[in-house]
Amino acid sequence: MSVHKVDARRLLCPMPVIRLQDAVKKAAPGDIISVVCTDPGTMSDIPAWCRINGHRLQSAVQDGSEYFFEVETGNEP
Amino acid sequence: MQRKAVSLISGGLDSMLATRVVMDQGIHVEGINFFTGFCVEGHTHAIRKQDQNKQKRNNALWVAEQLGIKLHIIDIVEDYKDIVINPKHGYGQNLNPCLDCKVFMVSRAKQWMEENGFDFIITGEVVGQRPMSQRRATMPIVSKNSGADDRLVRPLCAHNLPETLPEREGWLKREALYGFSGRSRKPQIALAEKMGLDDFAQPAGGCCFLTDASYSRKLSDLWENRGEKTYELDDIMLLKVGRHIRPRPWFKLIIGREEGENNFLNGYRKQFPHLFATSHTGPLALVDGELRDDEDRRLAAAITARFGHGKKADSVDVTLENTDGTGMQLKVAPISEENLPREWYV
Ligand code: SF4
Numbered sequence: 081m082s083v084h085k086v087d088a089r090r091l092l093c094p095m096p097v098i099r100l101q102d103a104v105k106k107a108a109p110g111d112i113i114s115v116v117c118t119d120p121g122t123m124s125d126i127p128a129w130c131r132i133n134g135h136r137l138q139s140a141v142q143d144g145s146e147y148f149f150e151v152e153t154g155n156e157p
Numbered sequence: 158m159q160r161k162a163v164s165l166i167s168g169g170l171d172s173m174l175a176t177r178v179v180m181d182q183g184i185h186v187e188g189i190n191f192f193t194g195f196c197v198e199g200h201t202h203a204i205r206k207q208d209q210n211k212q213k214r215n216n217a218l219w220v221a222e223q224l225g226i227k228l229h230i231i232d233i234v235e236d237y238k239d240i241v242i243n244p245k246h247g248y249g250q251n252l253n254p255c256l257d258c259k260v261f262m263v264s265r266a267k268q269w270m271e272e273n274g275f276d277f278i279i280t281g282e283v284v285g286q287r288p289m290s291q292r293r294a295t296m297p298i299v300s301k302n303s304g305a306d307d308r309l310v311r312p313l314c315a316h317n318l319p320e321t322l323p324e325r326e327g328w329l330k331r332e333a334l335y336g337f338s339g340r341s342r343k344p345q346i347a348l349a350e351k352m353g354l355d356d357f358a359q360p361a362g363g364c365c366f367l368t369d370a371s372y373s374r375k376l377s378d379l380w381e382n383r384g385e386k387t388y389e390l391d392d393i394m395l396l397k398v399g400r401h402i403r404p405r406p407w408f409k410l411i412i413g414r415e416e417g418e419n420n421f422l423n424g425y426r427k428q429f430p431h432l433f434a435t436s437h438t439g440p441l442a443l444v445d446g447e448l449r450d451d452e453d454r455r456l457a458a459a460i461t462a463r464f465g466h467g468k469k470a471d472s473v474d475v476t477l478e479n480t481d482g483t484g485m486q487l488k489v490a491p492i493s494e495e496n497l498p499r500e501w502y503v
Pocket residue numbers: 253254255256258259290363364365366367368
């Protein structure tokens with residue numbers, strides 16, 4: 081299992097979701113994608129995207145103006 | 158063998174219904190949503206502080222979740238430029254190239270369909286719904302020019318159009334599709350009710366900022382004054398933010414209207430020269446273009462001063478910072494109302 085980092089700061093939705101989607105495509109099932117964003121919309125979009133596409137959101141944390149997510153990739157791309 | 162369809166999900170009601178109609182016939186459907194940079198979703202809400210408590214859901218994701226389908230969001234920002242800059246079929250009421258846009262999106266969906274082993278494409282188009290892109294005459298143009306031909310199904314108005322491949326092959330029952338037409342939304346609302354769907358988004362004008370008159374005016378102004386029809390993603394994002402004031406053809410100021418916008422503009426300090434008052438609190442102003450001489454610099458500073466708390470002061474200290482970090486201090490009187498003509502507002 082490896083951890084991939086995605087820096088989506090300053091990007092507005094849906095760009096952070098697209099960056100996460102691209103990272104998931106390149107990762108193996110069970111890998112962790114760790115994403116940092118500044119658009120507060122990601123707090124609703126990233127969890128929704130994970131639910132829809134079968135990936136597991138391990139954590140979603142706000143720290144000041146930044147939002148941190150950890151996503152475990154599911155079996156399907 | 159279970160057939161598979163890819164559906165263009167805009168986040169609005171029509172594509173949601175069209176998808177459900179096809180799913181109800183036992184077809185496996187996945188959604189595709191295109192990001193052009195002009196989409197209405199999210200952005201302005203995310204930027205403006207006063208809007209941050211409003212609902213921020215992404216409607217395309219929401220629709221996919223309601224339907225229980227996967228959604229693939231595709232970044233088409235680069236390729237889409239040519240559609241906006243040189244639309245073969247021209248623009249609608251504003252700078253919306255709807256017909257070319259539809260053709261392009263369906264052709265990208267076709268590409269996706271082929272790459273992923275899917276069988277056909279669904280859109281929520283309805284004959285006669287939109288003056289430009291959804292007329293009876295333009296429906297075949299979209300099918301043909303996109304290359305999708307009879308693999309493009311519009312379940313909501315299928316009865317008004319020739320039979321498609323999925324119908325001929327028996328993958329879809331034609332009688333279970335619909336024959337909606339015209340601008341009325343009643344049939345869609347009734348169908349949504351029947352399907353138990355509610356809380357859906359109903360965009361009034363269209364799905365993107367190019368249908369917005371004031372946005373289109375800002376984009377035209379950008380093209381005119383740059384002397385060429387081009388844009389970058391940052392340009393079109395910035396058109397959604399702040400006051401745009403053009404005192405001279407060679408420069409315009411983008412001035413934050415509130416904290417959220419100022420924060421957003423702050424992120425561009427390394428890309429644009431910018432001004433801000435230091436003796437009083439006030440907004441950040443980005444300079445798009447060049448300040449050619451002292452007169453330009455003083456004018457830009459006087460306008461910046463006017464939109465801060467020093468508005469009524471005799472003199473305001475303003476810092477002008479270049480992208481390389483160099484800069485200068487200016488002491489100016491805020492520009493008066495009479496000297497700031499309406500025509501400067503883009
Ligand atoms: S409104 Fe915008 S996104 Fe929708 S068809 Fe027209 S140009 Fe394309």
